[in-house]
Amino acid sequence: MSKYLGISTRTLKRNEKYFSKGTHYRFKDPLNPKSHKMWKRAAVDQMLSQPDNVLRRKVSRVQT
Structure with missing residues (x-):
């Protein structure tokens, strides 16, 4: 997903708190929370293309 967005994997990892499980990604193995994430590109694009x-x-909602 980081390659698709044109950002580093570290930047994506830092900003993961803004994406929600089930809406923007799911785990490859649903029973293992440490498994790889399967990103939903359409949902991520839709969120990032919203107005500022x-x-x-x-x-602000996530930080509070």
Whole structure:
């Protein structure tokens, strides 16, 4: 997913808290939370293409 977005894997890992399980990704092995994540590109694109004020509101909700 990081290659698709054009960012480093470390940046993606730092910002994972803004993506929700089930909506933006799922685990390859659902019973193992340490397994690889299977990203849903359409959902991630939709979230990242929202206006700035919507993204800021989501970030503030996560931080509180």
